[in-house]
Amino acid sequence: xxxxxxxxxxxxxxxxxxxxxxxxxxxxxxxxxxxxxxxxxxxxxxxxxxxxxxxxxxxxxxxxxxxxxxxxxxxxxxxxxxxxxx
Amino acid sequence: xxxxxxxxxxxxxxxxxxxxxxxxxxxxxxxxxxxxxxxxxxxxxxxxxxxxxxxxxxxxxxxxxxxxxxxxxxxxxxxxxxxxxx
Numbered sequence: 001x002x003x004x005x006x007x008x009x010x011x012x013x014x015x016x017x018x019x020x021x022x023x024x025x026x027x028x029x030x031x032x033x034x035x036x037x038x039x040x041x042x043x044x045x046x047x048x049x050x051x052x053x054x055x056x057x058x059x060x061x062x063x064x065x066x067x068x069x070x071x072x073x074x075x076x077x078x079x080x081x082x083x084x085x086x
Numbered sequence: 087x088x089x090x091x092x093x094x095x096x097x098x099x100x101x102x103x104x105x106x107x108x109x110x111x112x113x114x115x116x117x118x119x120x121x122x123x124x125x126x127x128x129x130x131x132x133x134x135x136x137x138x139x140x141x142x143x144x145x146x147x148x149x150x151x152x153x154x155x156x157x158x159x160x161x162x163x164x165x166x167x168x169x170x171x172x
């Protein structure tokens with residue numbers, strides 16, 4: 001199974017999880033009408049860290065994914081539900 | 087928002103994401119009839135790393151979550167779909 005550094009296969013589709021997650025997080029955040037600062041405040045995560053995630057530049061780990069899910073009041077699975085949006 | 091080191095809130099429920107993810111990964115792996123060795127071979131991830139994830143001892147990051155999803159042929163969101171099982 002050969003992955004290029006950025007893209008992975010899901011079924012017959014190749015995708016960049018960091019980018020898709022970042023875009024999806026922006027959607028979820030804006031659905032709350034929140035700025036990155038507000039999400040940082042509510043979650044306890046750093047504002048620049050959140051900015052890096054949203055730009056698809058950070059490989060966020062499970063615990064922080066769940067902190068964001070709890071903060072945005074969605075199930076953890078919804079954080080990775082970024083395919084329907086494509 | 088006060089998180090203890092291991093448990094987080096999702097709605098009114100507190101949970102340990104590492105443990106729940108690990109148990110859910112065991113379920114998904116066994117649904118394939120695979121051993122940890124086979125999942126390691128198929129995914130390219132280390133066998134001991136997978137063991138640590140399944141024991142709830144490792145804070146797996148997004149890219150590896152998506153590699154496991156692709157390997158187990160499920161959508162990334164399914165990897166975090168660990169609440170229904172409780």
